[in-house]
Amino acid sequence: MIQSFFNWFRELKLAYSIFNLFQYDKLKHNLPHYKRIGLDKFYFSPISSLDFKSFPAQDMASSGQIMPGLKDKKEFFDKNGFLVLDHFFSDPDIDGINAEVDKIVASGKKKFAHRHKLMFAIDESEYLMNIGKNQRLKHILDSLLGDEAILFQSINFDYGSEQATHSDSIHMTTYPLGGLIAIWIALEDIGEDQGPLHYYPGSHLLPYYLNEDYQNEGTFWQLGKKGYAAYEKMIEGKIASSGLKKVNFMAKKGDVLIWHANLFHGGNLQSNKAKTRKSMVMHYFAKHCVCYHEITQRPALIEPKRFL
Ligand SMILES: O=C(O)CCC(=O)C(=O)O
Structure with a gap:
């Protein structure tokens, strides 16, 4: 009884909006963009792809400045949706990352949890934050993205996520x-039996599949009721009908994969x-x-310091 009330409450858009009312600092980043594009919303209002239905469809990919020397990389990325940077980080860099993660776990500040994920380690370590803000990497990311890339989240894995495509x-x-x-950084050599990352080159050119594509739009008051499994099932079908080929990323320590x-x-398992x-x-x-989370129809919470 209490559980079903809790589930019902969580599905109410109002519940998230009330929570977000107290998150102005982390939500104000969307306000100038709402104003620029003429979207009439408060910083705490629910938001989803349906809000943009009458807006011109745009994609970032072909816009923005390309730094000198990155034209070929940008063309490859636009065509394939990924880029591999072999041994981008040195062995001492990677040993440093692993040591920082071990330190964070030993301190009890964060731990590996659901799907072997340790979230936001960058908030506990200047060293890790600096890895993410590495200037050489940032130049590449800004060029591929066509805008300044703002690092807002890190996830460390100790074992494979085994997360569906x-x-x-x-x-x-x-x-x-x-x-x-x-970006995905290999913190050790990764073999076939270790659950490597997989990806489908060219799949970034398929439509963006969002709530509407699996009838998860919800109503004015409520979020969609479809579980995440329904999204995964839809994607499985899209892949099967696309004829795209799966690639396993057999990474060596220090390799980086960038994805669109x-x-x-x-x-993989x-x-x-x-x-x-x-x-x-x-x-x-x-x-x-404008940054948001489609399924929960919430604006993305981003620490203001991320923009500095
Ligand atoms: O590393 C993995 O196994 C999957 C990671 C992933 O899918 C993600 O972070 O979006």
Whole structure:
């Protein structure tokens, strides 16, 4: 009884809005963009792709400045939706990351939880934050994204996530679409039995599949009732009918994979649990986008310091 009341309450858009009323600092980033595009909303209002239905469809990909020397990389990325940077980080860099993560876990400040994820380690370590803000990397990300890339989230993994194939745009949605970019850093050599990351080159050119595509729009008051499994099932069908080929990222320590906001990717099953599968993901929003979470129809909470 109490549980079903709690579930019903959580599905109410009003519940999130009340919570967000007290989050002005983390939500104000959307306000100038609402004003610029003429979207009549408060900082705490629910938001989803339906709000942009009457707006011109835009994609970030072809806009923005390309830094000198990055033209080929940008063309490859636009065509394929990913880019591999072999041994981008040195062994000492990676040893440093692993040592920082161990320190955070030992201190009890954060731990690996659901799907072997340790969230926001960058908030506990200047060293990790500096890895994400590495100037050489930032130049590449800004050029690929077509805007300044704002690092807003990190996820560390000790074992494979085994997460089903998805596009990050269902979790971190933007207007215009495509205002997100992610990096995945191999923190050790990763073999076939360690649940490598997989991705589908070219899948970023498929439509952005959002709430409307699996009847999860909800109503004026309530969020959609479809579970995340329904989204995963839809994506499984889209992949099957696309004919796209899956690639496993057989990464070496220090390699980086960059992916586009709409690239289908996920984690393979880890058949050998005696081994670890250490990796780090960082997600970056484009500075001049509206950022939100499609499923819960909430504006994205972003620490103001991320924009500095
Ligand atoms: O590393 C993995 O296994 C999957 C990571 C992922 O899908 C993500 O962070 O979006």
